[in-house]
Structures are given as C-alpha cells and as structure tokens.
Amino acid sequence: MSEYKVFLVEDEENLSEVLKAYMEKEGWEVSVFADGESAQKAVEDTPHLWVLDIMLPGTDGYQILKTIREKQGAVPVIFISARDQDLDRVLGLEMGSDDYLAKPFLPQELIIRAKKLLSRVYVEEAEASSAFDLNNYTIDPEARTVVDTEDENHIVDLTTKEMDLILLLTEQVGKALSREEIIENVWGENYFGSERAVDDVVRRVRKKMPRIHLETLYGYGYRVLSS
Missing domain, CATH: 3.40.50.2300 (Response regulator)
Incomplete structure (x- = not known):
C-alpha cells in the first residue's frame, strides 16, 4: 500500500x-x-x-x-x-x-x-491476516504453518508436499480438483511419476489432520469441505 x-x-x-x-x-x-x-x-x-x-x-x-x-x-x-x-x-x-x-x-x-x-x-x-480457520485448524499461507487449535495450538508437522496440497485445496474449499490438476500445481508440469503420489500425500494429511474433511472423488480427485 x-x-x-x-x-x-x-x-x-x-x-x-x-x-x-x-x-x-x-x-x-x-x-x-x-x-x-x-x-x-x-x-x-x-x-x-x-x-x-x-x-x-x-x-x-x-x-x-x-x-x-x-x-x-x-x-x-x-x-x-x-x-x-x-x-x-x-x-x-x-x-x-x-x-x-x-x-x-x-x-x-x-x-x-x-x-x-x-x-x-x-x-x-x-x-x-491472510491466515484463516478451517475445522479448528489455523492455516497461514504466508508462514506455511497449520496450527491445531483443539490441541493446545499444536503446530501440525507437515512436509513440503503435504503443505502444498493443503494450501491448494483450502484456497478453493468445496472445489473438486483432479489428480492431474493437483500434480501440476504441487509437483509441477515436468513430473512424470505415478498419480499414486497424490493418494499417498492425501493419506498422510488425513492422518495428521483428521478433522480436515478431505473428500475423495473416486476416479477423479479430491476436495476439501468446510464442515
């Protein structure tokens, strides 16, 4: 400004x-x-x-x-x-x-x-102020942190790819993203590995953030819901 x-x-x-x-x-x-x-x-x-x-x-x-x-x-x-x-x-x-x-x-x-x-x-x-709350997690895109407000403000330990995935999905809550879109945004256009990498990161995120409501759209991809 x-x-x-x-x-x-x-x-x-x-x-x-x-x-x-x-x-x-x-x-x-x-x-x-x-x-x-x-x-x-x-x-x-x-x-x-x-x-x-x-x-x-x-x-x-x-x-x-x-x-x-x-x-x-x-x-x-x-x-x-x-x-x-x-x-x-x-x-x-x-x-x-x-x-x-x-x-x-x-x-x-x-x-x-x-x-x-x-x-x-x-x-x-x-x-x-870019930080926001979702299902009792405080997500700060600038600091790249996730804080569990239900667990005494515990900082959730996320890897780079896990954080990238969370930021991508929570920036567009409710929007379905295909595995291809997730790979392009999280791994980059030059990634030539398996789409199973997405599923693996999703699995780890769900374990670390059980209240995140990360929904699977079978045969397509994933989305995060607000409740």
Whole structure:
C-alpha cells in the first residue's frame, strides 16, 4: 500500500511545507494543521499516520495524542519536538506515541521512519491476516504453518508436499480438483511419476489432520469441505 493518508501537525510554516513536499513525493496524501485546535477537530477523521509536533499554539501535542488514542485507538503517531529531548521522548512513548524525532532533523529521516512504521502496521498486519480457520485448524499461507487449535495450538508437522496440497485445496474449499490438476500445481508440469503420489500425500494429511474433511472423488480427485 502506498496511498497513505498522513496528518501533519506543525506550526512552523517552512518546515511543514518541506515535510509535506517530501511525503507527497512518496505518493501520500498529506493534510497540514498549523495549530492544536484544528488538529483536535481532525481527530474525527482517521488517517494512516499522524506526524505530531509537541509545541503548538493552543492545544499541545500531548493533548492531541490523548484524544487520538481515545478516539482512533492504535493509529500510528510520530512525535517531533525541539524541547527537552529525553523528557519528551519518555512522555511521548508513555502516552502511546510510536516514534520520536528531535528537531532539527533531515526530512528524509522522517520519511524513512514513517515508511518503516507504516509497513509494520499495515503491510505486515495485512500479510498476517491472510491466515484463516478451517475445522479448528489455523492455516497461514504466508508462514506455511497449520496450527491445531483443539490441541493446545499444536503446530501440525507437515512436509513440503503435504503443505502444498493443503494450501491448494483450502484456497478453493468445496472445489473438486483432479489428480492431474493437483500434480501440476504441487509437483509441477515436468513430473512424470505415478498419480499414486497424490493418494499417498492425501493419506498422510488425513492422518495428521483428521478433522480436515478431505473428500475423495473416486476416479477423479479430491476436495476439501468446510464442515
């Protein structure tokens, strides 16, 4: 994801213009707020990231951060400040900021930190969310793991081919796949062995995952049912 929405709260006009320009080069949509009151009103609209100065006219960054956490939960926040660096860093982190930059800093440093934070919060969470539950097994295609939630979250020990078969069939629950299709997807187009290899892997998977409901379609192939 690259079209992030960023709220920049900074009363120094020159600095805010520079930071806005750098972030827009990344393809991000940037809204700038020059004082605490306008930023407080914007809390009703949730961005992907806040870049928040602590020293602001009127309402300070601490109050804004408190409101953000009350109304927006865990949306990422980077604090920036020219005040007592150690004190602001500690207070900011205790209140729930995700990162801190002391002024003066290079705009590119903010971009680097923002990218890392956005990637961790949105990209990695999205990848993690690819895991799904089926018959009390948690199947994670990214991590290539199967966890038995009925057996104290025991990780099912599967071989590469067994995992490939499970991922193939569970990506299309209810769809019948022929042995030829399974061989092509799991073993590859250049496989010249017997189709009995499919049956052997199915047998092992059934033994290791007895609740998977892996159905045989005699003379054709297999499918996984949801219940």
